[in-house]
Amino acid sequence: MIQNTEKFPKPDFGNKRVLVVGGAGFVGSNLVHRVLEDNPREIVVVDNLLSADVSNVPNGPRVRFVASTVTDDLVLGDLPTDLDYAFHLACYHGNQSSIADPIADHDNNNITSLKLFERLKDIRSLRKVVYAAAGCAVAKKTKDEPAATSEDAPVDLFHDSPYSISKLVGEMYGNYYFRRHKMPFAKARFQNVYGPREILGAGRWRGTPHTVWRNVTPTFIFKALHKEALPLINGGEDGRDFIYVGDLVEGLTRIAAYGEPGEAYNLASGRETRIRDLAALINKLTGNPTPPDIAPPRDWDNSGRRYGDPTKSMNNLGFLARTQIEEGLRQTIDWTRSHLEVIRRCMAHHADRVPEVKNYVA
Template sequence: MTRSTLQRPRRILVTGGAGFIGANLVRRLLDDDEVDEVRVIDDRSAGDHGTLHGLPVTDIDASILDWTALRSAVEGCDGIVHLAAMASVAASVADPVLCHEVNATGTLRVLDAARAVGNVPVVLASSSAVYGEHPAARKHEGLPVDPLSPYAASKLAAEGYALSYGRSYGLPVLPLRFFNVYGPHQPAGHAYAAVIPAFVEAALDGQPLVVNGDGGQTRDFVFVDTVADVISTALQRGLTSAAAVNVASGEPTSLDQLIDVVCRVVGHPLVVHHGPERVSDIRHSRADVDRLRTLVPDVAPVSLEEGLQRTVAWTRGRMAARIALEGVAEGRDLPTMDRVS
């Protein structure tokens, strides 16, 4: 890892900024007094969930594969966070060519746009999926990679392009391997850590939790505010890396343990139904975060319990707003509630 002498970025572009991680990052950047403008480029191909409603951002409704729109979005920026992606393993298996175009070619276009306007620093999202089923108890960045899906392969390609642009053109890059990110603005069924929004929404709706497999599989859950803090800190300090960096809590949590915490947070026991294991599902995933701690030693991860408390509070508000809107549509006389986006 290196610390750049580049100026602190004041105009930042977030690709995929209307998505789950992007929307939380945008809020974090808007709270930074050093940031003058936040731009977003997002084609809403994963749906428009109103995540940027009312925020003072420059919102460009376009794909990163649209070179004209992308080049215009990058112009004048002095920092880029590249989050736009096809983030579903299942979707990548169904359409591997499109996955490659969005995740690999899309990243290449972002990097080339950054180079074209004067080597603008790029922080980009990769994935723990690149490790595959490596048996190491902790997945450290020096392990051999073993992508098991087109999605994982495309993320590995994105990393490779970023690092090659760093070496070939001197482009400042920081590739981050996200583990299981969760938190507000993550709809149930989202590709990242889909189990948490699904569990929380079911628990609040009085529905049983559906577990694929025996519940013993483990994941390294990281709260989205921690991810946003890592990215924001890296941008403001001009941090770069000649190798990928894991972003995670460093603590494994089984689905059974996760259910226990969800029960405590929602305040009542939950019914659990077990189904068959998912095909190609990774049994255990835990990150070695030594490199991350060296990079940003003062960014402490939010605990799972605290992260779930914030997630449950947001989900409660979202569900209440949805019920209110449905009531208005049906002509029922319901109390006024603030809009939750």
């Protein structure tokens, strides 16, 4: 239960200068649109479009888009010295790509975090630096009935992917800059985010077909809209905590406004949804009559079942994931239907490497 909600009014970024690294991506672009509602002084969006599409970036006099990696010294040097808030959401997306190319994951995750934090430590106007951490990196892996993962869960030293490792390294670098340089660093531990603006195929080739088939929810929705069988890896027995992107973005703003530097906060629904149930719900909402396709487990994935505990975020930030999964999926399906042209354009860039894509973009 949320305590003292009167202490946590909706965060307001009016007349503030905000940096969003990775602001053309799925979560980042939704955050940019949310901050714009408050008439900020400026939003500086830095994104190299490695796994994003420029169509996600809103036009307007308050948005300055820098189409570059933030590791570029010229870009870092040109950042405003009077930033109020910084959100570090850039990453090398995602697990499968990091397995295919661990060096690229290191360069785009670890080096990005280190160089960005080294620059931000000198900007004394910053009220908060919010880092997109990964709840999966600390979640206990089980095939049995899971328990909610809290922020103080022990961290295993054996991980399924370089992506998971680099997300933890980003936390550690941020913790170092908080302690050594007093950088006001706070960690947002994401669960499985879904919602509008996640574009299949967005960005450049990242080593595997998962450049196109990014995450389970947009993949299921796209295939269901085309009346195809949804692939149930491990029979859909695994479970995840699905949080709607609008709720997660509100959580990010609350960490910026109310989070304590040095602390981690789960942005989670607090509920587990089995993948088989997700598939059944998407098929129902899209009217897809095709039965799912049972597929074997992935040889690298030991995640099993998990969900996050949002109690700390509820009590300390006034955070609540309000969007029920059926309503969130309806909104995501509607957005997908109205943006099929953009999605197919992005997918088409990878048609030579992922032959099945030609069925959608011809």
